[in-house]
Amino acid sequence: MADGDAGGRPGEAAVTSDPPVIRSNVPGSFPWGVMHERHPALIRRVGEATPYGPDRRRALDLLLAEITDGVIRPLEGPVHDRELWRSWDRGHLGRRWDDAPFLWAESYFYRKLLAAVGYFDPGPWRGIDPFEPFKQAELLGKGVDEELRALGGLSSMPVEEQARTLVHRALWGNQADLGFRLSAAGAQAGGQVTGLLADDGDLIWPAVDGPGPARVCLVADNAGGELLPDLALIDHLLHTRAVREVSLHVKPSPYYVSDAVPADVVASVRRLSAAGGAAGEVGERLRAAMSSGRLAVRTHAFSCAPLPYDEMPGDLREEFASATLTIMKGDLNYRRLVGDRAWAPTTPFAETVGYFPGPVVALRTLKSDVVVGLGAETVAALEADGRPWRTSGTHALIQARL
Numbered sequence: 001m002a003d004g005d006a007g008g009r010p011g012e013a014a015v016t017s018d019p020p021v022i023r024s025n026v027p028g029s030f031p032w033g034v035m036h037e038r039h040p041a042l043i044r045r046v047g048e049a050t051p052y053g054p055d056r057r058r059a060l061d062l063l064l065a066e067i068t069d070g071v072i073r074p075l076e077g078p079v080h081d082r083e084l085w086r087s088w089d090r091g092h093l094g095r096r097w098d099d100a101p102f103l104w105a106e107s108y109f110y111r112k113l114l115a116a117v118g119y120f121d122p123g124p125w126r127g128i129d130p131f132e133p134f135k136q137a138e139l140l141g142k143g144v145d146e147e148l149r150a151l152g153g154l155s156s157m158p159v160e161e162q163a164r165t166l167v168h169r170a171l172w173g174n175q176a177d178l179g180f181r182l183s184a185a186g187a188q189a190g191g192q193v194t195g196l197l198a199d200d201g202d203l204i205w206p207a208v209d210g211p212g213p214a215r216v217c218l219v220a221d222n223a224g225g226e227l228l229p230d231l232a233l234i235d236h237l238l239h240t241r242a243v244r245e246v247s248l249h250v251k252p253s254p255y256y257v258s259d260a261v262p263a264d265v266v267a268s269v270r271r272l273s274a275a276g277g278a279a280g281e282v283g284e285r286l287r288a289a290m291s292s293g294r295l296a297v298r299t300h301a302f303s304c305a306p307l308p309y310d311e312m313p314g315d316l317r318e319e320f321a322s323a324t325l326t327i328m329k330g331d332l333n334y335r336r337l338v339g340d341r342a343w344a345p346t347t348p349f350a351e352t353v354g355y356f357p358g359p360v361v362a363l364r365t366l367k368s369d370v371v372v373g374l375g376a377e378t379v380a381a382l383e384a385d386g387r388p389w390r391t392s393g394t395h396a397l398i399q400a401r402l
C-alpha cells in the first residue's frame with residue numbers, strides 16, 4: 001500500500017473502510033495553510049533568528065522554492081538517516097508536496113529544514129537547534145513564571161485534586177505550540193473552552209494505582225510551557241503515586257518548531273530547580289530521579305517519523321506494551337495515534353487505537369482537523385457554533401483506551 005490510503009495497517013488485516021488520509025491539496029483548507037503559509041513563515045523566522053552564513057541562507061531559499069512550487073526532493077549528500085527515510089518513504093519522493101499525506105509532508109519538511117541549516121553536517125552549525133531562540137524566549141517568559149508559581153498551591157489540595165489539576169495543566173500546556181503561533185489564528189489563540197470535548201481523566205488514576213509497581217511512558221510534545229507541567233505531572237507520578245519508573249519520550253532532533261529534545265528536558269529541570277519554592281523541590285526530585293534511573297529520557301528515531309503509530313517498529317511496540325500506561329501528549333501525537341484521516345468525529349476512539357499494544361491516554365488540545373470519539377450532540381453543537389473548533393486550540397480532550 002503506497003501510503004495506507006485504504007487502511008492496510010501493517011500486521012493487521014486491511015481495514016478498507018478507513019476514511020482517506022488527509023492531504024494538503026485543497027486550497028484554503030487547514031493543511032494547505034500549514035504548507036503554504038506556516039512553513040514559508042517558519043523558514044523566514046529561522047533565517048532571522050540565527051546568524052547563518054550565505055550557504056545556509058541559500059539552502060533555506062532553495063527549500064522555500066522547493067515547497068512553494070517544486071516536487072519533493074531526496075536528501076542530498078551522505079546523510080546518516082538516508083536508509084531510514086528510504087524505509088519511511090511511501091513513494092512520495094518526486095511527487096508534489098501537496099499530494100503527499102499531510103503528516104508525511106510536514107514531517108519531511110522539518111527534516112529538510114534541519115538539512116538546510118546544517119544541523120547534521122560536520123561544521124559549525126552541527127547540533128545548533130534552529131528553534132532554540134524561540135524555545136528559550138518562551139522558557140524565560142512570564143507565562144512560565146506563572147506556571148511555576150502555581151505549583152506552590154498544589155500541596156494544600158487533596159491528592160485527587162492535585163492529580164486532576166496536574167493533568168489539566170499538562171493538557172492545556174499543549175494549547176499553543178510555537179508552530180501553531182506562526183499562523184494568524186494561532187497567534188491570537190489563548191482562550192480555553194473549559195468543558196472538555198471528551199473526558200476520560202478519571203480513568204487514569206485507577207490504571208496507574210493498580211496492583212504492582214507501575215511504569216508509565218509519557219510521550220512528550222512541546223518544550224517550555226508544555227514540558228514544565230508534564231514534568232510536574234511526572235514528579236507527581238514518581239513522588240506521590242507508587243509509580244516505579246517513568247520513560248519520558250522526546251524527539252531525537254528538533255521538530256515541529258517547539259517539540260522537546262533532550263536539551264529542553266535539561267533546561268526545564270534547571271528552570272524548575274532555579275525557581276526555588278515548590279517548583280525548586282520538583283526540580284530537585286526530578287534531577288534525583290534522573291540520576292537513579294527512575295526517570296529515563298528516551299529518544300527513538302520513530303518519534304520523528306512521518307508515519308502513524310500503527311507502523312511503529314517492534315522495539316517501540318514492546319516499550320509501550322510493557323508500560324502500565326502510555327500518556328500521549330499533543331496534537332501531532334494524536335494524529336499519529338488515531339491516524340491522520342478524515343474520520344467521522346463520532347468514530348469511537350477505541351476503534352482507532354485497537355492496534356496500540358498497551359493502555360493509552362491522549363491529552364490533546366485540538367489544533368488540526370482530526371478528531372474521533374465525540375458524542376453526536378457535542379459535534380452538532382460545535383458545528384452550529386460556526387467557529388473553527390477543530391483547529392483553534394480552544395478545545396481539548398482526554399481520551400483513554402485501557
Ligand SMILES: O=P(O)(O)OC[C@@]1(O)O[C@H](CO)[C@@H](O)[C@@H]1O
Pocket residue numbers: 034038106174177179180221222256329330331332333335366367368
Ligand atoms: O503536536 P502539537 O504541538 O500539539 O501541534 C502541532 C501542530 O501545531 O502542528 C500541526 C501543524 O503544523 C498541527 O497538526 C498541530 O496543530
